[in-house]
Amino acid sequence: MSIAREAYRALESIVGPEHISEDPVTCRAYRTKSYRRETAYETICMAPECVVMPKTTDEVQRIVKVCNRYKVPYTPTSTYWYATSSPKKPNELMIDLKRMNKLEINDKHMYAIVESGVVYGQLQQEALDRGLYTMVSGGGSQVSVICNHINQGWSPLNYRTGLIGRRTLGIEWVLPDGEILRLGSLALNEDDYSWGEGIGPDLRGILRGASGWMGAMGIVTRLATKLIPFQPERLEPTGISPDTTLMLPQNRIRWYNFNLPNRESLERAMYELGWHEIAAAATKVPVLWRYIARAKSKEDFWRLWSQVTPEEIASTHILRILVVGYTSEEQLDYEERVLMDIMERLGGEFRRTKPSDESWIKNADSAGMWWMTGGYVSIEYVIETIQHGVKQGVAIADLKKKFVPPLVNDFGDPGWFQAVELGHGDYSEFLTYWDPDDKEYYKADQMYLETMKLNIDKGFYSSFLNAQPIWLTGPAFGPNYHLWQIRVKKAFDSDNLSNPPGLECYDEIVERSDHLTRDWEKGSMEEVV
């Protein structure tokens, strides 16, 4: 099969013959693989029929218009970390945005304008060189800044930098039908990216909501992100792979690890840091991660992890805190003293930690996080309150017991949670690992579905709505949340060409899977509209 000849010729005339290919070799190379090995999600992904590589917004717009004219479904891709950037329907066009890699920094107004091929490591370095910084997705320094801004955006640094939606300024957006929409100040002046709100209703909510559309709402071609003043000292790169890191200037940046007596005191500590307006990040990491970080190899990890006891997990409540003297060394000293006071009161036991960027500032790379087992998926991620995050983590950990094995036993660890926006909110993420070669690999999918039902049952929230069956979670979170999602999607993309099945992706996964059963009422998108 291939895409219609007229469509191909039209696309070729836009990008030139050297930037389009429908050779089976090219198409196969784009069959995205991911860390979600053997999950139902991965099994519905397929290779595209054609790949096109635009360089400019104008080319993107014309490509999308051709797709609409000839009804060619398309999937944008930038850095491929998510299986969602793989086609899931036959005869799809893949729009590879890696050639769009311009980065401009406005020093005076402290923001960066990026195209989709620019990755976080690059942006962060350019920012640091100017005494500024941004957050880097925990996923990795090698993910596209645009993709992360419109779909996720979680990092412990959000504690100070604020959530990503607030830092997203002017946006240039090729809508699913090929029209260009400019948001924020860009709507008034095509050169001015300096603010994100308006004009009129703030359409950034439509673009990403809690978490975005995963390519099902056209293509963002340029986006401005606010950069934040950092501190003046250089973070010195050091080491040779695999042990490379940035040394933190100890007079300005320090990590502290405290083991707290119990989960309540850890939760309390997170709140107190925020009340006192100190620190740059505060995060509780899963104990499993600490073992991964310590291990020299996969075999070494399993040797270490096999010695872990449930008691160790139950008594490990490590809070990892980053303190930055943004304005002065005195600020660092002051915040350190307040931190010590809080910890003394709550019984926090100080643990040594390395004076380097082991993760988050620029050294974010979770490619290795799933490696110890070969399969990994985040079952849940949520922006809510700290209290909510902790409770939900405990409940999901309890649910997980039903699926262990084949899921890796982490002995009731409630996952990763962190304070955001000075403790006014929380980000939590619950992770599962398994061996994709295990014959019961599908239990990861089953737990995924069960978690959604647990949320509904217990009244927990989820920010993962773009990756759940809308007919299950929509009515529960709405009651008409899904109906509005469908209406918005239909208004912008009536033929569902932008990364189909889009909204109903997970519904389709459930339908196609031998291991998942739908036990909820499924409506029809057509009927809604």
Add this chain to the structure above:
Amino acid sequence: MVNPPKLEQYQYDMERCIHCGGCRWVDHIYTPGVRFGVKCPSIARFEFDEYAAYGREEIGLALLKGELDYSPRFIDAVFQCQLCGACDAGCKRNLDLEPLLTLETLRARCVADGQGPLPAHKKVADNIAKTHNRYGSPHKNRPQWLADDIKPAAKADMLYFVGCASSYTATSLAQATARILQASGAEFMLLGGEECCGYPLYATGQVDAFIKQMERNLEALKKSGASTVIVNCAECYKTWRVDYPKVLGKSTADMGFTVMHIVEYVDQQLKDGKIKFKNPVEMKLTYHDSCNLGRLSEPSIYWEGTRGKYGCLEPSKEYRRGTYGIYQPPRDILAAIPGVELVEMYRHHENTWCCGAGGGVRDANKDFALWTAQDRLEEAQDVGAEAIVSACPYCKENFSEAIKNGKEKLKAYDIVELIAQAMKVRGGKR
């Protein structure tokens, strides 16, 4: 017993590649920004994903599973790659996978299936078969680089393996190397009737021809009685030190001889006070880590075992991650030369950007080789260097040609030229 690695051995590695791009980007710790932020020349030049390690692994897997056939695009994707190993070091920062061995064996598979070698590679192989050097020059001319003042011993523990480039096209480098050895008091012998090390064969998938070449060289070494092979070419270095044992199914440590690059020798002599740099070289230099001396030069460690639950290996395997390449000695040498100001490019050590010549690319696609070199020259200019120095004749050759074709005012040197000049031995060149 030869036991060259086969594509099938890397099925797990191909299946487990997650398209994360660690093989494409410069390690984020060292990335300077968008410009010079990529370290794989192939994906930078050709852009479609089949020109990155992850794309090649995917098409290799498809071939292995019978889901994709050979085609001109397939062959192009497999061979438009310098086998520079940037991908390998990047991937192994986080993962225990073998992208480079996968790419090497994929080439070998193409050749074994009659889909290669490329005509240009075949020509080089024919030259080697007929004249024992890659250029097809008469074998009798090989020792012509020997100047009157150079007096190798008839027998010595150290054997200087000159290599094709220094024997034929870059003879001043052979002369400089020999004079450095002489001036330091080292006794060295040459291999009478020296032949190509075989790099151009192994790198282009011509494994059978490579094995023959390797066996001749090993036999000659054995006859010579020498226990240390010293080279000034990074390709020879990696071939003797890594590829011979790898193809033999052995570890470097079990080969019964030591392989040394001239920079290791000079560095040691400098540190022991046996060599002194008296002559200043007033220049702002940047050092280019050649792939084969840097990230690819770690000794081969033979592994045999099984894969179990979670993909764990029994016994555990020690991966070659590029950590222990020869990085510091050339830098220490240059820093010790009076007058030299050494500046670092952005992509260095295991993140180095290939000069462009390796993996048979200069033979089969000179445009790509020179495009790659040009990018490196721009990086050298960007850090304010007046000259780019490497420790491999092929890097120098490729840089020099790119300089000639381009606008850069840079000069390209091989490190032995500067050492010779600093030591005031003849053969030093400015």
